[in-house]
Structures are given as structure tokens and as C-alpha cells.
Amino acid sequence: MKQDALSRSAEADSASQRKGAANENVDFGPLADWVGFHLRLAQTASFQAFVEEAREIDLSPGRFATLMLIGRNPGISQTALAVANGRDKSTLTPILEDLERRGFILREKLKTDRRSYQLTLTDAGRKMLEQLTACAKRHDDNLDRIIGAKDRAKFLKILQKITAEIGGEA
Amino acid sequence: MKQDALSRSAEADSASQRKGAANENVDFGPLADWVGFHLRLAQTASFQAFVEEAREIDLSPGRFATLMLIGRNPGISQTALAVANGRDKSTLTPILEDLERRGFILREKLKTDRRSYQLTLTDAGRKMLEQLTACAKRHDDNLDRIIGAKDRAKFLKILQKITAEIGGEA
DNA sequence: GTAAATTAGTTGGGTACAAAACCAATTTAG
DNA sequence: CTAAATTGGTTTTGTACCCAACTAATTTAC
Numbered sequence: 011m012k013q014d015a016l017s018r019s020a021e022a023d024s025a026s027q028r029k030g031a032a033n034e035n036v037d038f039g040p041l042a043d044w045v046g047f048h049l050r051l052a053q054t055a056s057f058q059a060f061v062e063e064a065r066e067i068d069l070s071p072g073r074f075a076t077l078m079l080i081g082r083n084p085g086i087s088q089t090a091l092a093v094a095n096g097r098d099k100s101t102l103t104p105i106l107e108d109l110e111r112r113g114f115i116l117r118e119k120l121k122t123d124r125r126s127y128q129l130t131l132t133d134a135g136r137k138m139l140e141q142l143t144a145c146a147k148r149h150d151d152n153l154d155r156i157i158g159a160k161d162r163a164k165f166l167k168i169l170q171k172i173t174a175e176i177g178g179e180a
Numbered sequence: 181m182k183q184d185a186l187s188r189s190a191e192a193d194s195a196s197q198r199k200g201a202a203n204e205n206v207d208f209g210p211l212a213d214w215v216g217f218h219l220r221l222a223q224t225a226s227f228q229a230f231v232e233e234a235r236e237i238d239l240s241p242g243r244f245a246t247l248m249l250i251g252r253n254p255g256i257s258q259t260a261l262a263v264a265n266g267r268d269k270s271t272l273t274p275i276l277e278d279l280e281r282r283g284f285i286l287r288e289k290l291k292t293d294r295r296s297y298q299l300t301l302t303d304a305g306r307k308m309l310e311q312l313t314a315c316a317k318r319h320d321d322n323l324d325r326i327i328g329a330k331d332r333a334k335f336l337k338i339l340q341k342i343t344a345e346i347g348g349e350a
Numbered sequence: 351g352t353a354a355a356t357t358a359g360t361t362g363g364g365t366a367c368a369a370a371a372c373c374a375a376t377t378t379a380g
Numbered sequence: 381c382t383a384a385a386t387t388g389g390t391t392t393t394g395t396a397c398c399c400a401a402c403t404a405a406t407t408t409a410c
Contacts, residue, residue, distance in 0.1 A: 036264040039252040041245060044316060045323045045332070046226050048339040051266045052346075053223035056216050059346045072396070075217060082209040089358060094206040096221045098398050103360055105396090125358040125405045146214060153215045156345050157338055162215070168327055168335055169218040175326050176222075176229045224397095242366070259388060268368050273390055275366090295375045295388040 049172075056153065063152075064145045067138075069114075074142045076105060077131070080115055081139050085128045096173075114138055219342075226323065233322075234315045237308075239284075244312045246275060247301070250285055251309050254300045261299065266343075284308055 041047050060071045069077075079094050080086060088106065092099040106129070109115045114135035117127040131139065157165055211217050230241045239247075249264055250256060258276065262269040276299070279285045284305035287297040301309065327335055 036249065036256070036260065037252040038264070039248055040313065040316075041248050041252075043336070044320045045327065045336060045339070046230055046316070046319060047245060048336060048343065049219075049223045049226055052339040052342040053219045054266055055343045055346045056219055060216055070395085075211060078209055078211050079206065082207040082211075086206070087358070090206065094208070096224055097396090099359070100361080100399080101397055123358085123406070127359080143210065146210075146216070149216060150214050152346065153342065156341055157215065161334065161338060164331070165335065165338055166213070166215060166218055168331060169215070169222040171326055172222040172323065173218065173225045176225045176322065240365080257388070267366095269389070270369080270391080271367050293376070293388085297389080 056149075059152065060146070060149045063149045064142065067141055067145060069138060069142065073105060073109065074146060076102070076109070077114065077135060077139045077142065080129045081131050081136065084130045087126045088129065089126075091129065109135070226319075229322065230316070230319045233319045234312065237311055237315060239308060239312065243275060243279065244316060246272070246279070247284065247305060247309045247312065250299045251301050251306065255298045257296045258299065259296075279305070 057071065064071055064074075075095055076091065079091055083090075083094075086094075088102055089099050092102050095102070106115065106117065106127075110117055112134075113132055116130045116132055118130075120126045120128055154162055227241065234241050234244075245265055246261065249261055253260075253264075256264075258272055259269050262272050265272070276285065276287065276297075280287050282304075283302055286300045286302055288300070290296045290298055324332055
């Protein structure tokens with residue numbers, strides 16, 4: 011029981027209603043209508059659920075997108091990976107170190123430009139990616155069920171639009 | 181023009197693309213269609229934009245929801261606040277310390293239960309909340325413009341549904 | 351050809367967060 | 381009433397992240 015307290019507030023009820031107990035009675039004010047706030051809550055909840063889903067696998071969910079992107083784009087550089095991933099390149103440094111140490115990826119210096127690494131998956135990496143993909147599929151099916159098939163595409167489109175446009179212009 | 185690469189994923193002849201290949205050519209594979217991934221990207225982008233919007237104000241955006249919730253629920257306890265906020269109570273400890281030190285909130289021990297604090301805004305806190313509210317309004321208007329007025333309610337509803345249901349059953 | 355600018359990646363400093371262990375006040379069992 | 385359980389909050393530990401400063405390799409300017 012971590013923050014599923016979020017979802018079921020009635021569970022811990024018993025008699026704890028007294029003062030400022032549950033969020034049932036909390037007034038969210040304008041927050042209740044603000045997209046940014048709910049975007050954060052939904053992202054956090056979804057992330058937590060994925061962690062749960064992937065608990066048996068010994069690889070944190072943050073690694074998943076990284077592994078997938080390397081698998082799909084063999085030879086990609088760390089910088090390109092960081093951009094695609096929406097993270098700072100410095101964030102990837104320790105992650106890639108770890109993935110390499112554990113034998114999931116290879117980092118080879120390019121002959122033609124000895125600054126860059128060329129990232130590729132090892133066989134173990136491909137195997138791990140498969141497991142993670144299965145996990146992610148279950149997780150995403152879950153989300154689909156919640157969102158509903160008919161709204162899914164629209165929802166996704168809006169998320170992408172936000173990502174692309176929110177910082178883009180003035 | 182940061183990650184509009186997100187939108188197109190299919191043109192993936194990239195592996196051969198030499199090093200400097202930007203994200204334009206990156207193949208996102210199944211990632212391109214997974215809600216969780218885009219939820220993360222959108223949340224990150226939206227958060228970044230809010231930071232930008234609130235740069236002139238000397239209070240980090242994470243404090244905003246906290247301040248709002250206290251303002252709307254005077255006397256709320258730290259635990260209730262944490263739940264409403266979707267954060268662990270331990271996360272709030274330093275935040276509330278900081279807000280108190282800066283004179284935006286009061287933390288008073290309850291007479292009837294000297295374990296709990298009763299949180300309230302000071303005048304300075306109310307003033308700050310007003311400023312932040314204006315910022316958040318601008319930010320949310322931005323999001324509205326991107327989402328489109330007619331899809332906004334639906335979108336919000338889905339976000340809330342995800343938050344409420346993703347961890348709940350299964 | 352060397353000096354300056356640019357680029358790929360790492361390091362260091364700092365923030366935000368969660369989980370678990372913990373303390374103190376309060377409630378419940380006996 | 382005391383002992384145990386529970387509850388509100390804090391501390392400690394560890395992870396993920398960003399940004400700014402840095403190093404090394406490479407490119408551009410002159």
C-alpha cells in the first residue's frame with residue numbers, strides 16, 4: 011500500500027473520518043479543474059502501476075524506454091537517445107553505465123568520431139526487452155481498459171500535442 | 181521543434197544514419213503508441229512550461245498545489261495534505277518547513293491531539309497564492325488552447341479516471 | 351596550421367520524490 | 381492503569397532527474 015491510498019480512500023476508513031482525514035472532504039478549489047495538476051496525478055499513478063506490474067523483473071521502469079529505443083535504433087548516440095527519451099543527456103550517463111555493467115547493452119566508440127558511443131543491445135538485452143515489452147503491454151492494456159477503446163487515439167493525440175507544443179511557441 | 185519527432189515514428193531507416201542523427205529519424209517502436217510513455221512526456225513538458233511561466237516568482241511550482249490545498253482547507257493535517265496531493269507525507273516535511281520559514285504558512289499543534297499540525301496560510305501566503313494562481317491560470321489557458329475547448333472536459337475526465345482506477349483493482 | 355567554436359559525454363551540485371525505520375502522542379486491550 | 385497497537389510527523393537512505401561546468405574530440409575560421 012503505497013499511494014493507492016489515492017484510489018481507494020474508503021479502504022482505510024473504519025472510523026478515521028474525524029478531522030481532516032481522507033481526501034473525500036478536501037476542497038481542491040481551482041486545482042480540481044486544472045489540467046497540469048491532473049496530468050501529474052495521472053502520470054504518477056500510472057508510473058506506480060507500471061512499477062507494480064514489472065516488480066518481478068529486475069530492471070526499473072525508467073530503463074524500459076531506454077532499452078526499447080536502443081533496440082529499435084541500433085547505433086544511436088547517447089545524445090539522440092536522451093532527446094528521444096525526453097531526458098537530459100546527463101541523466102542517461104549512470105543509466106547506461108548500469109545497463110552496460112549488467113550486460114544488456116554495448117557501448118562502442120565510433121571509429122570516425124571518437125567522442126560518440128554507438129549503443130546496441132546484447133542478446134541478454136534483447137531478452138530483457140522482450141520481458142519488459144510483455145509487462146508494458148499488460149500495463150497499457152490496463153490503461154486502454156480505463157480509457158476506453160474509442161477515446162484512446164484521441165487521448166494519445168492530445169498528449170502528443172501537449173508535448174510538442176507546450177514549450178514550443180511563445 | 182523539440183520532440184515533434186514524437187509524432188512521426190515510422191520513418192525508421194535510421195540505423196544507418198551516421199552519428200549525429202537527430203530524433204527526427206528515431207524509431208519509437210511500440211513506444212509510439214503507449215499511453216504511459218506519452219503521459220510521462222506530456223507531464224514533463226507541461227511541468228517545464230509551468231516552471232518557465234512561474235520563473236519570476238520565488239517559489240517552486242511544486243509548492244503551488246500545496247499552498248492551494250492549505251488555503252482551501254485551513255486546518256488540514258500534513259497527512260491529509262499528502263494524500264490529496266498525491267505525494268508521500270515524508271515528501272512534505274521539508275516543503276512545509278520551507279514554507280513556514282518563509283512565512284507563508286502556520287503550523288500549529290492541535291490542543292486536542294498534539295501529534296498533528298494544523299496548517300493555515302498567513303497573509304503573505306495568501307498573497308503568494310494569488311500570484312501563483314495567476315501564473316497557473318496562464319499556464320492552464322495555454323494547455324486549453326492546445327487541447328481545444330471542446331475536448332478539454334473529456335480529457336480531464338480521462339486523466340481523473342486513470343488516477344482513480346489504475347492502481348485500484350487488478 | 352593553429353586558435354576558436356562546437357559537439358559528445360561526464361561530473362558535481364542541487365531538488366524532488368518514495369520507502370522504511372524511527373519517535374512521540376494517543377488510543378485500545380487486558 | 382499499564383502494555384500494545386496505532387497514528388502524525390520526521391529522519392535516513394537511495395533513486396531520478398536537471399542544470400551548469402567541465403574534458404576530450406572534432407570542426408571551422410583565419
